[in-house]
Amino acid sequence: MRTLRLALPLAAGFASLFVAKTVFAQVTSITVNTSTVQRQDSSGNLYECPSRGSGNTVGCVVEGSYQGIGLQDCTDNTQLSFSLTIDTLPDPSGALQVWAGTGDCTQSGATNNSTTGICWPVTPQVSNPTTIQPITIKVTDIVAYLGVAPPLPPSYGAGSVAAPAPTSVCSSNAAASSTTTTTTDDSGVTTTVAGESTVNIFFMWFTNGVYTAPAVSSAAYPVKVKLVGPAQCTGVTAGSGDGLLLLNWTPPADTTIQGFNLYSAPVGASGGEGGITTVCDDASPTGTELLDDAGNPILDDAGNPIYVDDAGNPITENTDAGCYQVIVPPGTNSCVNGTGTIDTTTASITQINGTSNASGTISGLTNGTSYDVAVAAFDQFGNAGTLSNVVCASPAPIDDFWKIYNQDGGNAFCALEVVGKRGGSIVAAMLSIAGIVLLRRRRRKG
Amino acid sequence: MNKAFVASALVTSALAAFSGDALAAESDYLPHKESKQWFALELRFAPYWPNIDSQPGLTGNPYHTIFGNMPRLLASAELDFQALRIPHFGTLGPGLSFGYTQMSAPAPLANGGGVSAEDTNIEVFPFYLVAVLRADVLLRQFHVPIVPYAKLGIATTIWRAFTDSGTSTYTNPVTGQSSSAVGATWGEQFAVGAMLNLDWIDMRGAYNLDDATGINHTYVFGELMIANLDNFGSSSGLRVGTTTFCGGLAFEF
Numbered sequence: 001m002r003t004l005r006l007a008l009p010l011a012a013g014f015a016s017l018f019v020a021k022t023v024f025a026q027v028t029s030i031t032v033n034t035s036t037v038q039r040q041d042s043s044g045n046l047y048e049c050p051s052r053g054s055g056n057t058v059g060c061v062v063e064g065s066y067q068g069i070g071l072q073d074c075t076d077n078t079q080l081s082f083s084l085t086i087d088t089l090p091d092p093s094g095a096l097q098v099w100a101g102t103g104d105c106t107q108s109g110a111t112n113n114s115t116t117g118i119c120w121p122v123t124p125q126v127s128n129p130t131t132i133q134p135i136t137i138k139v140t141d142i143v144a145y146l147g148v149a150p151p152l153p154p155s156y157g158a159g160s161v162a163a164p165a166p167t168s169v170c171s172s173n174a175a176a177s178s179t180t181t182t183t184t185d186d187s188g189v190t191t192t193v194a195g196e197s198t199v200n201i202f203f204m205w206f207t208n209g210v211y212t213a214p215a216v217s218s219a220a221y222p223v224k225v226k227l228v229g230p231a232q233c234t235g236v237t238a239g240s241g242d243g244l245l246l247l248n249w250t251p252p253a254d255t256t257i258q259g260f261n262l263y264s265a266p267v268g269a270s271g272g273e274g275g276i277t278t279v280c281d282d283a284s285p286t287g288t289e290l291l292d293d294a295g296n297p298i299l300d301d302a303g304n305p306i307y308v309d310d311a312g313n314p315i316t317e318n319t320d321a322g323c324y325q326v327i328v329p330p331g332t333n334s335c336v337n338g339t340g341t342i343d344t345t346t347a348s349i350t351q352i353n354g355t356s357n358a359s360g361t362i363s364g365l366t367n368g369t370s371y372d373v374a375v376a377a378f379d380q381f382g383n384a385g386t387l388s389n390v391v392c393a394s395p396a397p398i399d400d401f402w403k404i405y406n407q408d409g410g411n412a413f414c415a416l417e418v419v420g421k422r423g424g425s426i427v428a429a430m431l432s433i434a435g436i437v438l439l440r441r442r443r444r445k446g
Numbered sequence: 447m448n449k450a451f452v453a454s455a456l457v458t459s460a461l462a463a464f465s466g467d468a469l470a471a472e473s474d475y476l477p478h479k480e481s482k483q484w485f486a487l488e489l490r491f492a493p494y495w496p497n498i499d500s501q502p503g504l505t506g507n508p509y510h511t512i513f514g515n516m517p518r519l520l521a522s523a524e525l526d527f528q529a530l531r532i533p534h535f536g537t538l539g540p541g542l543s544f545g546y547t548q549m550s551a552p553a554p555l556a557n558g559g560g561v562s563a564e565d566t567n568i569e570v571f572p573f574y575l576v577a578v579l580r581a582d583v584l585l586r587q588f589h590v591p592i593v594p595y596a597k598l599g600i601a602t603t604i605w606r607a608f609t610d611s612g613t614s615t616y617t618n619p620v621t622g623q624s625s626s627a628v629g630a631t632w633g634e635q636f637a638v639g640a641m642l643n644l645d646w647i648d649m650r651g652a653y654n655l656d657d658a659t660g661i662n663h664t665y666v667f668g669e670l671m672i673a674n675l676d677n678f679g680s681s682s683g684l685r686v687g688t689t690t691f692c693g694g695l696a697f698e699f
């Protein structure tokens with residue numbers, strides 16, 4: 001009996017140990033390692049965000065410590081990589097799901113609900129994990145249902161949720177992100193930012209096959225989304241300088257401005273207005289040479305004969321079958337009549353920082369060449385705003401003071417390369433005065 | 447001549463009488479031991495016209511052509527070491543000054559079609575080292591708040607001409623020689639002037655200032671300044687010197 005009394009607790013103890021090996025503890029804590037959050041390109045390489053303007057030169061961070069998602073980040077198909085710390089793994093009955101939304105995704109009905117849902121999935125579910133690898137989330141998935149209420153992704157089903165990636169999500173959600181958002185920072189300062197949204201990414205742990213909120217544990221990571229740029233600059237004017245153009249404009253009253261993009265493109269650039277483009281037209285494979293009344297070829301400034309196409313436009317003869325080059329005539333949106341256009345994707349960009357700049361210089365231009373120029377403000381997300389009016393100007397040589405001085409016979413040498421006769425006597429006088437002072441001081445001390 | 451003499455005599459007498467009374471009145475009830483005085487600091491402001499167009503050999507007036515007749519404000523500071531006190535006369539010692547001014551104007555287009563949007567500029571950094579003789583005997587022994595002074599020394603001005611593209615350069619089309627618009631021009635520095643002592647406005651305040659900061663005296667001053675910068679008589683060198691009237695505040699401490 002006594003033996004039995006001892007054996008039973010021992011057996012129970014062994015049994016409990018055995019059971020403990022087969023029952024997993026429940027996940028109670030998920031933590032996002034915020035210091036390791038990384039922006040990647042679509043191939044998983046570290047991604048350098050477009051310029052964020054002054055004060056935000058470190059990667060893709062905006063407003064202090066937030067990952068900022070701008071239109072370029074979205075169209076470049078970038079992604080965010082997160083590493084998580086989960087306290088108890090493995091947990092074969094659990095799963096990790098990642099959702100995004102502007103509200104609280106941990107509340108009941110916020111997820112997996114086509115009626116009351118306010119959040120949308122951004123990665124496939126990770127089921128029965130033994131370890132948690134870094135989780136990458138596409139920016140397009142984060143912004144996919146921004147402004148859509150309720151969000152209706154293709155699948156809300158448990159188990160696997162394939163996050164949608166609409167091809168036009170970046171531009172179609174630009175308007176959605178242009179709402180006015182009021183945020184309060186850690187120090188209690190409230191700011192209102194037009195066109196900016198805070199999207200929270202929720203890493204939620206579900207267990208026992210229950211995939212509806214509330215999750216058993218979760219962690220949230222906020223990101224800032226702004227897909228529209230600042231308001232339009234107006235009143236752009238351009239003045240000529242030597243190899244440069246000086247632009248003036250009126251900046252908009254927009255608190256999101258971080259700087260300004262100055263766009264320039266030479267009028268007549270390939271494919272642009274006034275430029276040369278290739279036209280294939282079998283009816284006129286080589287063009288017609290222009291002749292004067294005496295039957296002699298009319299030459300251009302370079303001494304070459306001039307050819308025109310069937311429409312009378314000047315062309316450069318091209319021997320390719322059926323194709324020739326034609327100069328694109330100025331159209332109704334031509335720089336010539338003061339309402340030119342500019343292709344911001346191919347134009348040269350000079351970027352200047354500063355929230356209230358009203359002037360800037362585009363340098364490195366060619367004198368005598370006409371340029372279309374325009375201005376657009378950009379915000380700290382790298383979003384360029386609406387393009388200003390396009391104006392046309394040509395850099396030109398100037399007569400600065402130094403040129404006029406030299407042309408008038410001036411010859412200024414650096415320092416004492418050439419010294420006149422008085423130099424020695426002045427130095428002697430100075431030394432004499434210094435000597436007197438020293439002598440008198442020494443006598444006084446003596 | 448007689449009028450000027452009478453006027454100056456009247457002003458001097460009035461100042462002497464006033465300051466003498468003030469000093470006597472203050473010193474009657476406010477004995478004060480002055481702190482040691484070694485230095486003088488001047489904050490100087492002057493209209494500035496460089497003598498560039500006076501350079502021998504110039505066929506035109508390049509400065510006037512570009513910048514016109516409008517003077518620029520030259521701001522500078524001078525620190526004097528009053529190394530030697532001459533009994534019953536004043537102080538003698540070296541003074542070092544530095545300053546800055548800049549002039550800008552729209553650059554003409556080379557084709558003669560008016561002015562461009564680009565500015566052409568000259569900036570100058572004048573420096574000089576002078577011997578300064580201040581005759582404060584009137585103030586110290588006769589309570590006349592006037593301190594005449596004179597300065598003589600050597601000066602240099604570092605200059606640079608530039609546009610929005612940076613420092614200007616010029617290549618002579620005949621010789622092909624290129625020059626960059628930065629350099630320095632040396633010469634002599636002269637000045638004569640007078641300082642009006644301001645302590646009499648608030649003698650108690652002046653004493654307190656001396657006790658608290660070591661500033662013995664405060665002045666306003668005016669002087670005729672001549673910076674004869676021509677590399678000591680050379681025909682070359684950008685003549686950025688000037689002859690001008692200068693004014694400002696001075697402190698002895």
